[in-house]
Amino acid sequence: MKTKKKHRVVLSLASSISLIIAFFFLVSSCDNKDYSKESPFSNSVYIDAAKVKDIANFTFNNIQQTGEQQISAVLAYPAEQDIEVSFQVDPSLISHYNARLGNNYAMLDAKYYKFSTQNVVIPKGDINSETVTIEFFDLTDLDIDTSFLLPVTIEQASGDMGILNGSKTICYIVRRSSAITTAVSLANNYFVVPGFEADSPTAYVVNGLNQLTFEAIVRVNKFDPLTEISTIMGIEQYCLFRFGDSGFPRQQLQFAANEIKFPNADESKLLQPGEWYHVAVTYDTGSKTAVMYVDGKEQSRIDDYGNGEPINLGKQKKGYFMFKIGHSYGEPDDMSRQLNGEICEVRIWNVIRSQEEIYNNMYDVVPQTTGLTAYWKFNEGKGNNIVKDFTGNGNDAVAYTDAVWPNGIEVPQKNKD
Known part of the structure; x- marks a missing residue:
């Protein structure tokens, strides 16, 4: 008896569902309104x-x-x-x-x-x-x-x-x-310096460097777990300043001259995404000493570093191994080692800048200062793909693709008393 009653309930439910479905199709067939150009919600x-x-x-x-x-x-x-x-x-x-x-x-x-x-x-x-x-x-x-x-x-x-x-x-x-308010995005982009190519008459200013200082102000928006390296500037497998490396923390700065890498991995030296940093590295080929600075303060130091040979940044023709800002190894459209963030105040010196000099001039420096061989402020802004070399040496940087200049930039000045 219970079984027959159960069957009747199931049949009744099935009939109700059928009626609902039929009613739905009936209503739909009567509604000829075209929703392709209009939302059913209020405009x-x-x-x-x-x-x-x-x-x-x-x-x-x-x-x-x-x-x-x-x-x-x-x-x-x-x-x-x-x-x-x-x-x-x-x-x-x-x-x-x-x-x-x-x-x-x-x-x-x-x-x-x-x-x-x-x-x-x-x-x-x-x-x-x-x-x-x-x-x-x-x-x-x-x-x-x-x-x-x-x-x-x-x-x-x-x-x-x-x-x-x-x-x-x-x-x-x-x-x-009073702060820096313009920087360029390196996300899916980078800059080359045609004047640094081997046959350029202006390449000499970055060749034969017995002393070298790299400086830049950077903000990394994201350290992608799939990206081992975020390039700041330099030449792959020769003289490169970057974040991360294979088997090395992605958020730690690394300098590599002739593939001699510095410093050692250290979880206490990680930089954070979304924060502006002034980063610098000095390398004296004679004394074989390299020092790394973050916001004008010494972060790492190494002695007996490198092979003692002068650095030649203007050494290569176009190709994999040329000086770039925001890119290193790979095809031109390979962005696997780009820096997902913004950059400004990029400088190359043929002298060792002291800790005091770096700290005092993190956010601006007189372009005619002795030893400054290349200086890109990256303050051109919207619509510009060529970035001026403020030293007067004529080594302007050129974007790989149309440059993006984010709005609302304001770099905090960490050296203010």
Whole structure:
């Protein structure tokens, strides 16, 4: 008896499921709406620059007169009519952003900026408006190392178009900084120096070096566990300054001259991702001494180092073994040993810089200083693939592919009292 009752329940359940499925197909067959160009959810407009974060840094060096930021209005999906959108600066948001930032920044005075337009249209069937440029000027009138806020928000959108609250505003932190504010990304990129090729008339300045100092300011965004080496600069299997090696910690600095590697692996000497460091190494071929510095402080030292032969950085024609910044061994498109981060203030000296000299001049140095043979500030910024050699020797560095210059850079000055 129980078995028959169980069978009836199963049949009844099966019948119910069949009815639900049939109803679903019936409804679907009646709904001829095309969702390929439209979402079933309410449409809304937002600012493209605020899609991920609604706070952005506009930081620039203390001699920069002008600058710009760009925004546009974006729809979640195309509308069936033109959508008019207007932008405004909203002073009432200053207290909100100060509370979030834990500061008391003043609002940027209107005399320092203007909009190319504050009213845009997102055309019917499209999702993007024209680009709006916020132009900044007279920036050297701002106090150094003082931040100001500029909250730009969507004032209104035409019709009954909704505004996405979480991304309706982009608040710029505007800062004229005494620090370095420009660096180039080496992620999937690197720089070569044509003037260092063996047949170049300007290669002599880095040849026959009995003393050598390498310097750079770097920030590694990620030490990839699959990448054994993150190259700073030099020549593979000859004279190379880098992070990591086979069987060596990926986060530790290493210098290798003629494949003699220094220092030994040491877990206490690991550098951290996301932090700016000034790194340097000195090598005296005569005394056979090499010293490594981090933020102007001695990290490692070795005596009886190397084979005593002078260093020739301008020794190779194009190929695997040439001087590069951010790349070492491999085909030109092989990025397995690139540095996933940013770099600036790259220098080569034909003298041994003392600990005091390195510490005092980590963030800037006079290009005419005795012994400085190559100096790339990497302060060119957006749109530049050629980086100037500030020594006047003409050995400019050239990007392998289009250079990326990240926004919001501000290198902290660790040698300030």
